[in-house]
Amino acid sequence: MYRIRFHGRGGQGMKTASRILGTAFFLEGYEVQDAPRYGAERRGAPIFAYVRADSKPINERGIILNPDLVIVADDSLVPVPAAGVMAGITAHTLLLINSNEEESEWRHRLNLECPVLILSLKEEVSERAELPYIGATCTGASARLTGVISNRALEQAIREELSELGTTVIEKNLENALAAYESMADNEGAITEGGLASADSYALPGWIDLPFEDARTSAPAIYAPATSVEVKTGLWRTQRPIIDYDLCKKCWWICGSYCPDGAIEVEESLPIIDYDHCKGCLVCVAQCPSHAIEAIPEAQAQALEAETQEGEQK
Amino acid sequence: MSEKIEKMIRSTRDLPSTHLLGTGTPMCAGCGGLEALNGIYDILGEKTVFVNAAGCMTLLSVYPFTPFRGSWLYTAMASAPAGAQGIRDALDILLEQKRITTDDDLEVVVLTGDGAAYGMGLSATSGAMERNLDFIYVCYDNEGYGNTGQQYSGATPHAAKTATSRGFAGFRGYKKDLFSIWAAHNPAYVATVIGAEPLDLAKKIEKLRGMKGPRMIIALSPCPTGWDFDPRETVHIGQLALKSGIWPLKEYIDGKVTHTKVPRKRVPVEDYLSLQGRFRHLFEPTRNEKLLDEIQARVDSYWEKIEQDEAEK
Numbered sequence: 001m002y003r004i005r006f007h008g009r010g011g012q013g014m015k016t017a018s019r020i021l022g023t024a025f026f027l028e029g030y031e032v033q034d035a036p037r038y039g040a041e042r043r044g045a046p047i048f049a050y051v052r053a054d055s056k057p058i059n060e061r062g063i064i065l066n067p068d069l070v071i072v073a074d075d076s077l078v079p080v081p082a083a084g085v086m087a088g089i090t091a092h093t094l095l096l097i098n099s100n101e102e103e104s105e106w107r108h109r110l111n112l113e114c115p116v117l118i119l120s121l122k123e124e125v126s127e128r129a130e131l132p133y134i135g136a137t138c139t140g141a142s143a144r145l146t147g148v149i150s151n152r153a154l155e156q157a158i159r160e161e162l163s164e165l166g167t168t169v170i171e172k173n174l175e176n177a178l179a180a181y182e183s184m185a186d187n188e189g190a191i192t193e194g195g196l197a198s199a200d201s202y203a204l205p206g207w208i209d210l211p212f213e214d215a216r217t218s219a220p221a222i223y224a225p226a227t228s229v230e231v232k233t234g235l236w237r238t239q240r241p242i243i244d245y246d247l248c249k250k251c252w253w254i255c256g257s258y259c260p261d262g263a264i265e266v267e268e269s270l271p272i273i274d275y276d277h278c279k280g281c282l283v284c285v286a287q288c289p290s291h292a293i294e295a296i297p298e299a300q301a302q303a304l305e306a307e308t309q310e311g312e313q314k
Numbered sequence: 315m316s317e318k319i320e321k322m323i324r325s326t327r328d329l330p331s332t333h334l335l336g337t338g339t340p341m342c343a344g345c346g347g348l349e350a351l352n353g354i355y356d357i358l359g360e361k362t363v364f365v366n367a368a369g370c371m372t373l374l375s376v377y378p379f380t381p382f383r384g385s386w387l388y389t390a391m392a393s394a395p396a397g398a399q400g401i402r403d404a405l406d407i408l409l410e411q412k413r414i415t416t417d418d419d420l421e422v423v424v425l426t427g428d429g430a431a432y433g434m435g436l437s438a439t440s441g442a443m444e445r446n447l448d449f450i451y452v453c454y455d456n457e458g459y460g461n462t463g464q465q466y467s468g469a470t471p472h473a474a475k476t477a478t479s480r481g482f483a484g485f486r487g488y489k490k491d492l493f494s495i496w497a498a499h500n501p502a503y504v505a506t507v508i509g510a511e512p513l514d515l516a517k518k519i520e521k522l523r524g525m526k527g528p529r530m531i532i533a534l535s536p537c538p539t540g541w542d543f544d545p546r547e548t549v550h551i552g553q554l555a556l557k558s559g560i561w562p563l564k565e566y567i568d569g570k571v572t573h574t575k576v577p578r579k580r581v582p583v584e585d586y587l588s589l590q591g592r593f594r595h596l597f598e599p600t601r602n603e604k605l606l607d608e609i610q611a612r613v614d615s616y617w618e619k620i621e622q623d624e625a626e627k
Contacts (some may be wrong), residue, residue: 042342043539164480222375225360226336226385233338253326258549259513260341260349262333277337280346281538282546 001054002030002146002193003064006138007085009238011043013135016161017073018049020139020177023157024149025053034056044236044279046083046258053146060197067093069191071136071142076299077098078110089114093190096141098134117145117187119180136173140180148191151181180278229277233261237280240301243271249294255284255293323357323516330356335380340373344545346552347371347454349426349509354452354531357519360384362421363401367394367435369427370461371454383422390577392434394424395442398449421450421523428455431532432468432490443499443528451523451530456537457489464540464592468492471560472612473605475592476540482595483605492532497566502527504566505574508534508553514563514574521565534561543592549597554586562620573620580617583610 004021008014014035030053035213038047050064065088075097089095091113097106098119099207106116119141131254143149158177162170184190212218243255250269263278264271273284285293316441323329335355341348347370347381355362366372368391375386382574387399402422406412426435431453439451455496458464458476468478468490496504515533522529538545555561556575560583563575584606587593596602610615 042340043545044343045340104452134463220377222380226381228336228338228374228379228381231338231340231379232342237345251514252331253329256331256333257326257329257353258349258509260343260509261337261339262335262352263337265333266331274337279329279343281548283344283349283549286351286546287549 001052001058001060001196002191003067004051004053004069004071004142004146004191005064006049006050006071006073006142007046007048007077007083008134008138009043009077009095009236010038010045010047013133014047014049014073014138017071017135017139017142018051020087020136020157020161021142021149022051022053023161024139024143025051025146027153028149030055030148031058034277037063042236043239045233046077046080046235048084049051054193056311064088064251066090067199068194069094069096069142069145071138072097072099073138073240075101075117076238078106082235086110092194094145096138096145098138115185115190115192117141119183132245133173133176136177137180140177141184143177144181144184144188145190147191151178154178154181175199232276234274234276237275237278237281237298239282239295240275240298241273241278241280241282241285241293241295242301243273244292244294245270247290249287249290249292254287254289258283258287317443323513323520326513329353329512329516333358334383336383338379339381340376341370342537342539342545344538344548345370345535346509346537346548347427347456347533349548350454350507350515350533350535351452353512354507354519354533355382355417355516357516357517357523358421358423358450361419362423365389365394365397365401365422365424367391367426367430368426368461369454370456371425371427373461378524390417393438394426394430394435395438395447395449395451398422399423399442399445399447402448409455414597417431422448424449424451425428426453427450427460427467428453428457428469428492429459429467430515431455432492436468436495439496440499443496443501443530446501448526449528451528452493455492455532456533456540458537460537460538460540464537472609473593473596474541475595483602484592484595493564493566496530497571499528500569502529502567503529506532506534506562506564508552508561508563510536510549511556511563516557518565518574540592542594543589547589551586551589554581554589557581558583558586560586560615562616564620575615576620580613583613 006014008016018034022032026032033052036049052058067088072085078085093114095114095116102116103116143154158174252266252269255271256264256266263274282295285295335352363385365387367389372388374381455469457469458467463477463502465478466485470476470485471489473484473485493506502525505518507518534555536548557577559580561579564571564573588597596605
């Protein structure tokens, strides 16, 4: 059975990518499951979607724990624990990462035994949550890696799944998917089907047994105020707003009042961005009348931060 | 915060510098509804019970996380005002029996999206106003069933593309005039607001805080996900909704409607429409002049009537 997992951010089209790949498998005569998995999170938040395909009926259910292929549309998700990119990766798994870094770099960083393939971003795009056609690119590449999906099945799957989006969108997606399909020619059939898992080998999750209680006790009630601050929605951010305090006119209210998330506090007339919670919508950048707030890619901001910290330590 | 805002809000300088609502909510980046709710909550404060009908904002409080500092209760989509009635009654009984003091009393606030407010919750809302329930109703209006993928609702504007209105002309119906439907019940207060105009919003919330009876608020909520625009444009699009005259800021008290901000020189509606993917079919591949003219004419005729009424005064 093929077990394939797509990781991306909400908005990058991973749900559609898994659907297209699932349909392509189906057109090749496979039994298929495909499903997206996300919670209440929105655009920019880590999500994943998965596909199972087998020539026999599939009895396995739930998320994929032992993937044959893991596709990462956005390499900034790899270090995010909540994204679960590395979950269940073994020497058997193939890891396909959309990245500007080398394969050896990823292997070194992640201490991996498994093969790694790189889908290189052609150019740095300003809005990561909308990497254009990355979904199509991931689907095309993964279809070739299976070695059992023809480009005709891929094309038909794209036309079927995107039929509501109009010819222009379909053609663009096709172009990207087929280019990615071609780019993986040397690796055709690089992934192999994993064996069937036996129910005996299934490790029970670390469940905790809770006694059954009366509804007055067990109904979910929250007794502390504003517990949502524990949720670090800053992880959603792909662009970081940075205030240049030399340009800030200390107008007091514009960025702080317009921030939809209440993530800008003003202390003594100086706005301070709460990066643990800023989702990177960039309303503040668009609204600041003195253009004192600039957006830079989050990855770049983190690299700068690391450098500064290193400098301080020295 | 609510305790600190004792002085009247007169200028933007009086707007709170920190927010009361907790961060870390699962609303989309650039959510216009959350922006409005932040402004509203800053003034209503923690002595509130929010009664939240199913919708995007039910996700604000998913156990064990909540951004609220006071109470919150979840109801089915159509029944938030009925839930509010129950809470108000319970509080009144506790007050009457002197089990709580007036200092412990809470303001009951219904929070729903436009799906509930304009559609399936309208009957319960009408009943609550009929019974003169002492409550506040906040509708965040993103003009569609946003939480489930933007299907059309009673608030969807003419010609907008939604998940269920995909033709070349978009949604064939017209946005319901909920302000007038509510005002026809003669409640204590009805107002339209928008997060992009925080001062007007703050003044209105401050005003209704001192009142009793049904107090109704509709906040137009630019929605990057459902309306298809870059999240950074949320405030800009809100400002254009005002400047184009598409979203009139007004209030209703004692049988009278007053416009609180009249756009003297209106920008063309297409300035507002063209920034949103849900109206892209009006511009590409060819301009749909007929529909654009129709939308412009409706806005023009609305304001002509307002200007006439003003001139007659």
